[in-house]
Amino acid sequence: KAGVTQTPRYLIKTRGQQVTLSCSPISGHRSVSWYQQTPGQGLQFLFEYFSETQRNKGNFPGRFSGRQFSNSRSEMNVSTLELGDSALYLCASSYGTASNQPQHFGDGTRLSIL
Amino acid sequence: ILNVEQSPQSLHVQEGDSTNFTCSFPSSNFYALHWYRWETAKSPEALFVMTLNGDEKKKGRISATLNTKEGYSYLYIKGSQPEDSATYLCAFYSGAGSYQLTFGKGTKLSVIP
Numbered sequence: 001k002a003g004v005t006q007t008p009r010y011l012i013k014t015r016g017q018q019v020t021l022s023c024s025p026i027s028g029h030r031s032v033s034w035y036q037q038t039p040g041q042g043l044q045f046l047f048e049y050f051s052e053t054q055r056n057k058g059n060f061p062g063r064f065s066g067r068q069f070s071n072s073r074s075e076m077n078v079s080t081l082e083l084g085d086s087a088l089y090l091c092a093s094s095y096g097t098a099s100n101q102p103q104h105f106g107d108g109t110r111l112s113i114l
Numbered sequence: 115i116l117n118v119e120q121s122p123q124s125l126h127v128q129e130g131d132s133t134n135f136t137c138s139f140p141s142s143n144f145y146a147l148h149w150y151r152w153e154t155a156k157s158p159e160a161l162f163v164m165t166l167n168g169d170e171k172k173k174g175r176i177s178a179t180l181n182t183k184e185g186y187s188y189l190y191i192k193g194s195q196p197e198d199s200a201t202y203l204c205a206f207y208s209g210a211g212s213y214q215l216t217f218g219k220g221t222k223l224s225v226i227p
Contacts, residue, residue, distance in 0.1 A: 040219075042217040042220065043203070099145055102148070102160030103160060105157040
């Protein structure tokens with residue numbers, strides 16, 4: 001069974017640009033959550049999608065958005081990139097919601113802003 | 115903003131030693147507590163999801179306990195091995211409708227051969 005796949009693995013952008021990250025969950029999983037990891041911080045929750053609906057969004061500005069498609073694949077978009085957006089972005093999937101289901105993580109996308 | 119604290123921040127143990135660390139979380143509106151292991155250059159791996167007060171879970175040499183009344187969970191590793199070196203993360207899910215996993219900053223374990 002294939003794991004969670006995130007693309008691209010690495011990305012370099014400049015301030016002001018926008019970026020789209022992709023996450024393909026494990027087959028059959030309906031929930032996809034996104035997290036941001038920066039040095040010194042724990043995993044910060046961005047949003048969770050379940051059956052194409054956003055269940056919640058973390059404390060991030062409106063420049064961060066996402067969506068989920070009917071095949072459960074999810075994309076995350078960040079517009080008007082800032083230096084502080086440099087981070088590792090992880091997505092995780094589960095069959096049910098993230099509440100009481102173990103999360104299966106991808107390898108992440110490392111985004112660097114110059 | 116929910117506060118999930120893990121202690122210690124890091125520790126070094128000798129191979130063969132047993133060790134434990136703590137995750138503290140709000141004692142109200144508990145729904146679930148997750149534990150993950152994150153090895154360098156890999157992705158986080160689920161260890162346990164615990165939902166009931168007094169729950170004890172075990173996976174090989176690793177076990178966890180849960181006290182929802184006082185808001186803490188312990189993770190134990192018996193007979194630590196070098197391959198146990200990793201950052202151990204806990205994550206709290208509130209039943210108050212926040213609909214998000216709140217992670218602690220982790221405990222970084224280094225097992226010295």
